[in-house]
Amino acid sequence: MTSVTIPFPAVSGGDAWLLISVAALVVHYLFRIYEPRAPLIHVTLLGLPPLVLSFLPQSYRVGFGAVGYSYAIFWTVLSLSVLLYRLSPFHPLAMYPGPLLHKLTRLSFALISVQGRQHVYIQELHKCYGDVVRIGPNEISICNSMAIGPILGPSGFLKSEAYTGRNLRSPGRSLLASDGEERVEKRKRWNRAFSIAALKNYEEVISRRAIQLVDLLAREKSVDLGVRFSWFTFDFMGDMAFGGGPNMLEKGDEDGLWRVMEAGLVEGHFFANVPWTAAYARKIPLFGRDIMRLRAYCIGRARERVKNGSHVKDLFYYLNNEDGVEAHSRPLPDVIRDGSLAVVAGSDTTASVLSNMFFFLLRDPETYARLQAEVDKFYPPGENALDTKHHQDMPILHATINETLRLMPAVPSGSLRTAPPGGKVVGPYFVAEGTNTYLPLYTLQRDPRNFSPNSEAFWVDRWLISSGKKTPAEAGIDTHAFVHNQEAFIPFSFGPANCVGKTLALQEMRMTACLIMQRLEMCFAPGYDPSSYVEGLRDFFVIKKPPFLVDIKIR
Numbered sequence: 059m060t061s062v063t064i065p066f067p068a069v070s071g072g073d074a075w076l077l078i079s080v081a082a083l084v085v086h087y088l089f090r091i092y093e094p095r096a097p098l099i100h101v102t103l104l105g106l107p108p109l110v111l112s113f114l115p116q117s118y119r120v121g122f123g124a125v126g127y128s129y130a131i132f133w134t135v136l137s138l139s140v141l142l143y144r145l146s147p148f149h150p151l152a153m154y155p156g157p158l159l160h161k162l163t164r165l166s167f168a169l170i171s172v173q174g175r176q177h178v179y180i181q182e183l184h185k186c187y188g189d190v191v192r193i194g195p196n197e198i199s200i201c202n203s204m205a206i207g208p209i210l211g212p213s214g215f216l217k218s219e220a221y222t223g224r225n226l227r228s229p230g231r232s233l234l235a236s237d238g239e240e241r242v243e244k245r246k247r248w249n250r251a252f253s254i255a256a257l258k259n260y261e262e263v264i265s266r267r268a269i270q271l272v273d274l275l276a277r278e279k280s281v282d283l284g285v286r287f288s289w290f291t292f293d294f295m296g297d298m299a300f301g302g303g304p305n306m307l308e309k310g311d312e313d314g315l316w317r318v319m320e321a322g323l324v325e326g327h328f329f330a331n332v333p334w335t336a337a338y339a340r341k342i343p344l345f346g347r348d349i350m351r352l353r354a355y356c357i358g359r360a361r362e363r364v365k366n367g368s369h370v371k372d373l374f375y376y377l378n379n380e381d382g383v384e385a386h387s388r389p390l391p392d393v394i395r396d397g398s399l400a401v402v403a404g405s406d407t408t409a410s411v412l413s414n415m416f417f418f419l420l421r422d423p424e425t426y427a428r429l430q431a432e433v434d435k436f437y438p439p440g441e442n443a444l445d446t447k448h449h450q451d452m453p454i455l456h457a458t459i460n461e462t463l464r465l466m467p468a469v470p471s472g473s474l475r476t477a478p479p480g481g482k483v484v485g486p487y488f489v490a491e492g493t494n495t496y497l498p499l500y501t502l503q504r505d506p507r508n509f510s511p512n513s514e515a516f517w518v519d520r521w522l523i524s525s526g527k528k529t530p531a532e533a534g535i536d537t538h539a540f541v542h543n544q545e546a547f548i549p550f551s552f553g554p555a556n557c558v559g560k561t562l563a564l565q566e567m568r569m570t571a572c573l574i575m576q577r578l579e580m581c582f583a584p585g586y587d588p589s590s591y592v593e594g595l596r597d598f599f600v601i602k603k604p605p606f607l608v609d610i611k612i613r
């Protein structure tokens with residue numbers, strides 16, 4: 059056997075074993091307290107102690123056998139210590155029930171998550187374990203509307219590390235990932251971009267793209283409606299964020315941008331679940347290529363927008379401080395980061411809500427007919443269906459959008475936050491410092507304690523009853539059976555980090571829905587199985603839609 063001679067104090071085999079074990083326990087302690095993320099620190103902590111201590115067991119003569127022996131003991135003791143601690147009554151999450159594997163390793167939930175059915179899985183877990191479920195060594199999911207304020211409200215929890223893990227290649231932190239002062243500063247300019255006055259200007263941009271969409275649908279007659287909504291929202295957000303979209307409504311996704319965005323989201327979803335691995339993935343060019351392509355596109359568009367300017371006060375106008383409110387101009391990379399966030403956050407979400415809404419309507423012809431009648435009342439042929447002046451008088455339109463957002467929220471697993479230093483009382487629970495906490499929207503909004511009856515069904519009447527437009531008797535239900543917990547309805551999240559684009563999204567969806575209903579009539583394509591849609595929806599933070607095939611006629 060190969061051997062080297064080293065001047066080192068002799069220690070008996072038993073003592074060496076003990077020292078290596080103690081070193082493993084110390085390393086576990088350091089990982090638990092400091093949670094280091096830098097690969098170099100990982101390698102040092104996991105590699106160096108067993109290597110150094112491998113010189114101890116023999117006097118002067120050290121072989122590779124001793125090194126292997128030392129590593130084997132070190133890692134076995136370390137692994138056992140980690141696993142036993144996670145299951146022990148000393149763990150701060152020990153009182154919360156959950157599947158054994160999830161308590162032991164975060165990987166087990168991550169592997170379920172990347173299959174895209176996390177929203178349904180979490181709902182099953184809550185049915186089985188109750189309001190709080192431990193879904194990772196350091197992760198819980200809370201399904202209780204009392205938790206919303208303490209977690210998402212002002213002075214609530216912090217943004218989870220998952221947001222930076224998801225973002226493999228973008229330098230710096232976007233608004234979505236930021237916290238504290240940095241967030242307050244960033245959010246100010248976004249708020250300017252979504253003021254009432256600013257929104258009024260965007261109607262022209264929405265109208266242009268909505269007309270283009272409806273013309274395309276009228277020509278095509280038989281389409282995957284979900285894909286057309288994706289093209290529409292991507293083009294629209296491109297117009298808003300960079301003064302011009304890729305024009306998918308004309309050319310299709312010929313540059314593969316939508317495909318790239320979806321692929322990037324799926325990949326990012328894994329790293330969001332196991333964020334410490336992101337530091338390694340960033341060193342491997344294979345990862346994050348899709349996001350890089352999308353980013354390259356956004357950089358190109360931003361340069362064009364700066365060069366050409368814009369006749370519309372679009373989102374870029376505010377993000378780039380073209381209104382001159384801030385004393386200093388912002389560096390272009392910052393503006394590009396914000397613009398890219400707008401494209402990702404604003405296109406996928408709105409496209410999936412529009413798609414889900416028409417899916418639910420086609421499955422429920424009676425509600426379809428009621429909405430059609432309401433649209434026909436306010437927008438008969440010849441009336442401009444993109445004029446927003448009637449929206450406030452259209453309860454069925456609002457109810458349809460709300461019910462879609464309740465039943466299938468665009469961010470099904472909700473906002474992910476981390477308990478602040480010292481931990482926090484959340485309703486009847488105490489959540490220990492550093493605990494990553496899910497508020498699972500899909501489960502919360504389908505919970506019969508929040509919305510009854512027909513919690514799992516598309517039933518727009520609940521919104522008419524809750525707004526006083528209809529009585530329970532008129533809707534054919536017993537008054538006592540009606541539960542409507544408005545606080546539990548948070549499809550745009552809640553608090554200071556809620557969706558900044560909420561009003562724009564609602565405006566865009568209302569205008570588009572009215573125009574479609576005025577001009578077109580739809581039905582599922584012959585042979586299309588609607589259950590494949592519900593089964594095929596995938597939750598990768600935002601939704602990936604399965605095919606949604608419809609036949610279209612001009613009215």
Ligand code: HEM
Nearest residue numbers: 233234400403404407408468469473550551555557559563
């Ligand atoms: C129906 C459509 C939409 C839904 C359901 C939706 C939902 C949400 C949700 C749930 C969040 C919170 C995410 C979290 O905490 O992890 C969020 C954040 C955000 N959304 Fe939306 N969104 C929609 C459309 C839009 C649009 C059109 C924009 C336009 C740019 C937008 C921009 C943003 C931004 C920038 C954030 C981050 C806000 C912050 O962290 O302060 N969203 N959205």
